[in-house]
Amino acid sequence: MPELRLRINGEDHKADVAPQVSLLDVLREHLWLTGTKKGCDQGACGACTVLVDGRRIVSCLALAVQYEGREITTIEGVDHPLQEAFVRHDGLQCGYCTPGQICSAIGMLSEHAAGAPSAATEALAPEALTPAEIRERMSGNICRCGAYNGIAEAIQEVAS
Template identity: 70%
Template sequence: MNGDVESLDVEPWVSLLDALRDRLGLTGPKKGCDQGACGACTVLADGLRINSCLALAVQYDGSEITTIEGVSHPLREAFVRHDGFQCGYCTPGQICSAIGMLAEHESGMPSAVTESTHAGPTHAGPTRPEHTRERLTEAEVRERMSGNLCRCGAYNGIVDAIMDVAGQDAR
């Protein structure tokens, strides 16, 4: 957990979100909708973004779970620079999701706005060779981040922060 080994004894029905918040005291992941629709609970599991409210804690036994408390990434500062938050409730999930999203894009995983003939990444490597990888666009960021809602409407700042870290110009 965030670089430390944690051992928990939890019932099989306890969600990862509840284990993180109630058993480990990690309050970065938020319980928004508790149905996987808002993204406030997004964490990284072995580097992949997941909705921790939909995951059972026992499913991730032995996995490296990273919450916002364990994130050291340029996106944290970029969100501040670009006003990528207002109330801050969704920010931990937004940042964890953005980190996962950037890794997905870098690995060549297509999205709804990516033109690709490949079905997705394999364990053998990226779906697209390095030289054919599409440039990360604003539309791509917005589509890939669509699972994370911001009730304050800070989407433009969020996109600007992600584009900044990705080395792309927003708008």
């Protein structure tokens, strides 16, 4: 198996993995970075969301070899005001989805600031991040406990 070199949370890592191994499995099973969760393993729940070069991806659908030489950020490498806001607004219950929710929210805030469109609004000014817009942009992340109101409130607080 070829040696894979990844830059994760500002540190260089090596792993001997087959080319078909997902980034999620490398993170959890080879590098023991278990903050990123395996939910559905089909890209539908968002629990495995990480940031690659600042953009959010679902790591269960990403082959690890695709991300050699890129900057990967997992929840272990996050230091963001969203983390405290999630606690203040009860944006978590069991906590299983929380790492993916936070990574996704960080990526979503960057997308919004860059003017990326969404299905919730026809025209969006960077300062107009409404609750409906937050819910639309975070719709790829499922919370089985139903903490959506707290999640949206936390994101709204940090966005404003």
